[in-house]
Amino acid sequence: xxxxxxxxxxxxxxxxxxxxxxxxxxxxxxxxxxxxxxxxxxxxxxxxxxxxxxxxxxxxxxxxxxxxxxxxxxxxxxxxxxxxxxxxxxxxxxxxxxxxxxxxxxxxxxxxxxxxxxxxxxxxxxxxxxxxxxxxxxxxxxxxxxxxxxxxxxxxxxxxxxxxxxxxxxxxxxxxxxxxxxxxxxxxxxxxxxxxxxxxxxxxxxxxxxxxxxxxxxxxxxxxxxxxxxxxxxxxxxxxxxxxxxxxxxxxxxxxxxxxxxxxxxxxxxxxxxxxxxxxxxxxxxxxxxxxxxxxxxxxxxxxxxxxxxxxxxxxxxxxxxxxxxxxxxxxxxxxxxxxxxxxxxxxxxxxxxxxxxxxxxxxxxxxxxxxxxxxxxxxxxxxxxxxxxxxxx
Numbered sequence: 001x002x003x004x005x006x007x008x009x010x011x012x013x014x015x016x017x018x019x020x021x022x023x024x025x026x027x028x029x030x031x032x033x034x035x036x037x038x039x040x041x042x043x044x045x046x047x048x049x050x051x052x053x054x055x056x057x058x059x060x061x062x063x064x065x066x067x068x069x070x071x072x073x074x075x076x077x078x079x080x081x082x083x084x085x086x087x088x089x090x091x092x093x094x095x096x097x098x099x100x101x102x103x104x105x106x107x108x109x110x111x112x113x114x115x116x117x118x119x120x121x122x123x124x125x126x127x128x129x130x131x132x133x134x135x136x137x138x139x140x141x142x143x144x145x146x147x148x149x150x151x152x153x154x155x156x157x158x159x160x161x162x163x164x165x166x167x168x169x170x171x172x173x174x175x176x177x178x179x180x181x182x183x184x185x186x187x188x189x190x191x192x193x194x195x196x197x198x199x200x201x202x203x204x205x206x207x208x209x210x211x212x213x214x215x216x217x218x219x220x221x222x223x224x225x226x227x228x229x230x231x232x233x234x235x236x237x238x239x240x241x242x243x244x245x246x247x248x249x250x251x252x253x254x255x256x257x258x259x260x261x262x263x264x265x266x267x268x269x270x271x272x273x274x275x276x277x278x279x280x281x282x283x284x285x286x287x288x289x290x291x292x293x294x295x296x297x298x299x300x301x302x303x304x305x306x307x308x309x310x311x312x313x314x315x316x317x318x319x320x321x322x323x324x325x326x327x328x329x330x331x332x333x334x335x336x337x338x339x340x341x342x343x344x345x346x347x348x349x350x351x352x353x354x355x356x357x358x359x360x361x362x363x364x365x366x367x368x369x370x371x372x373x374x375x376x377x378x379x380x381x382x383x384x385x386x387x388x389x390x391x392x393x394x
Contacts, residue, residue: 006029006090006091006176007029007030007031007032007088007089007090007091008024008029008030008031008032008089008090008091008092008093009031009032009033009034009085009086009089009091009092009093010024010031010032010033010034010092010093010095011034011035011080011083011086011092011093011094011095011096011106011110012035012094012095012096012097012123013033013034013035013037013040013041013043013044013075014035014040014044014095015047015149015150016095016123016147016149016151017033017035017044017093017095017096017123018033018044018047018048019147019149019150019151019152020093020095020123020147020151021033021044021048021073022048022051022052022069022073022151022152023147023151023152023180023182024180025069025070025072025073026052026065026069026152027179027180027181028072029072030072030074031072031073031074032074032076032085032086032089033073033074033075033076034075034076034080034085034086035076035079035080036079036080036081036096037079038079041075041076041077042075042077044075045070045073045075048070048073049070051152052066052069052070053066082109082113083106083109083110083113083114084113086110086113086114087113087114087115089114089118090115090118090119091118091119091121091176092110092114092118092119092120092121093121093122093123093145094106094107094110094120094121094122094123095123098124098125098126098127098248098252100127100128100131100132103122103124103127103132104131104132104134104135105135107120107122107132107133107135107136107142108135108136110136111135111136111137111138112137116137116138116141117138117141118141119141119142119143119169119173120136120141120142120143121142121143121144121145121173122142122143122144122145122146123144123145123146123147124144124146125146125192125193125196125249126191126192126193126196126249126252126253126256127252128162128189128191128256129142129143129144129160129161129162129165129189130162130163130164130189133162133164133165139162139164140164140165140166140169141165141166141169142162142164142165143159143160143161143162143165143169143170143173144158144159144160144161144162144187144189144193145157145158145159145160145173145177146158146159146160146193148195148341148342154340154341155181155182155183155340156182156183156184156185156195156336156337156340156341157177157180157182157183157184157185158184158185158186158187158193158194158195158337158341159173159174159177159184159185159186159187160186160187160188160189160193161186161189162189163189170186174186183336183340185329185333185334185336185337186329186330186333187328187329187333187337188327188328188329190256190326190328191252191253191255191256191257192249192252192253192256193328194323194328194329194333194334194337194338194341195337195338195341195342196249196253197253197319197323197328198316198319198320198323198334198337198338198348199316199338199342200250200253200262200263200319201312201315201316201318201319202224202234202237202312202316203234203237203238203246203250203266203269204250204263204264204265204266204315205311205312205315206220206224206233206234206235206312207234207266207268207269208266209308209311209312210235210268211266211267211268214307214308215299215304215308216296216298216299217235217286217287217296218296218297218298219298219299219300219304219305219308220233220234220235220308221233221234221235221236221298222298222299222300222305223298223304223305223306223308223309224308224309224312226300226305227302227305227306227309228309228312228313228345229345229346230343230344230345231343231345234312235285235286235287236286236287238269238279238285238286239279239280239285239286239287239289240279240280241279242278242279242280242281243269243272243273243277243278243279243285243286244273244278246269247265247269247270247273250263250265250266250269251265260374261373261374261375262319262374262375262377264375272285272286310363311363311367313351313355314359314360314363314364314367315364315367315376316348317348317349317351317352317355317360317382318360318364318378318379318382319348319379320334320335320338320348320349320352321349321352321357321360321379321381321382321385322379322381322382324349324381324392325379325380325381331349331392331393332393334347334348334349335347335348335349335350349392349393350392350393352392353391353392353393357382357385357386357390357391358386358389360378360382360386361378361382361383361386364376364377364378364382365378
């Protein structure tokens with residue numbers, strides 16, 4: 001693989017694509033950035049410049065480095081009708097709309113245009129890498145390189161080979177990601193990979209608690225922030241991400257796991273999406289962001305808040321342990337992914353050690369008994385380790 005120097009193509013000039021272009025250009029690569037939408041790259045150029053300007057103002061980047069970074073990016077102004085602009089790239093990262101058919105069409109076009117040894121990467125957060133590789137000539141050169149938004153800020157990258165990816169390509173991409181000053185973890189090609197799989201209960205169980213009437217939105221968010229140490233509560237975070245985006249990822253993971261009850265989407269979230277209450281970007285979501293809207297106050301009862309935290313935390317730890325059980329990634333990479341990708345206050349497996357795996361197993365058993373739902377089944381590995389008194393990382 002021609003790593004240094006390497007001309008990199010980025011397809012899609014939205015927030016993620018422009019962020020990826022900034023990251024790799026700052027690392028010294030020449031970049032081609034294009035988009036099918038009119039004026040998308042014009043906006044991307046302005047956004048990248050503004051981002052780099054902020055770094056200069058904060059003293060984190062020299063002005064000549066800013067100028068050099070911008071000069072390395074070629075912004076294709078015309079809407080992307082063909083992919084010949086990428087013909088000389090050694091690595092192309094797609095960051096287009098999260099739709100399987102659209103990505104497959106793009107991969108087929110790219111594979112027929114670029115060199116046979118060029119690497120085709122997808123930034124998908126939840127779709128099958130294998131399904132994208134199937135559309136490409138020489139599918140063995142296809143791999144997932146999943147950045148987290150905002151790409152210039154968050155350090156994590158999930159490297160996702162499919163069953164047919166060349167084995168040496170994984171280590172090559174890991175080294176390349178490290179040269180970008182990123183933190184790579186290797187995940188198997190399963191729905192949601194590491195982060196979007198394991199994080200589902202953070203949203204899903206919070207929604208379930210809300211739907212049961214146990215607590216309101218503000219109280220659940222307060223409990224997770226104040227008692228759990230999370231930077232944002234689940235409803236704040238869903239409003240920040242966009243309820244349409246969060247719901248789409250949940251649906252994708254649910255369908256990818258053959259409708260496993262553990263990942264079932266929430267009807268409450270579906271109704272918000274149908275109503276256009278998408279969160280901050282639409283002015284309304286779980287909270288009302290319109291001028292003059294009242295700010296809801298939480299019930300700051302620490303005992304009740306601890307019950308909320310314990311329920312969501314047990315679900316999260318169980319999900320992380322199940323990811324180990326099904327060899328989604330190594331225990332070390334799982335904890336690294338959750339702290340570096342979504343800023344959890346602790347790695348979930350380490351948190352399970354701290355609380356005690358017997359406590360986690362007991363919480364899951366109580367929930368499963370109370371609700372009699374497969375949603376709350378303990379991972380086989382959790383039961384085994386709790387029975388044997390074992391811990392992770394020993």
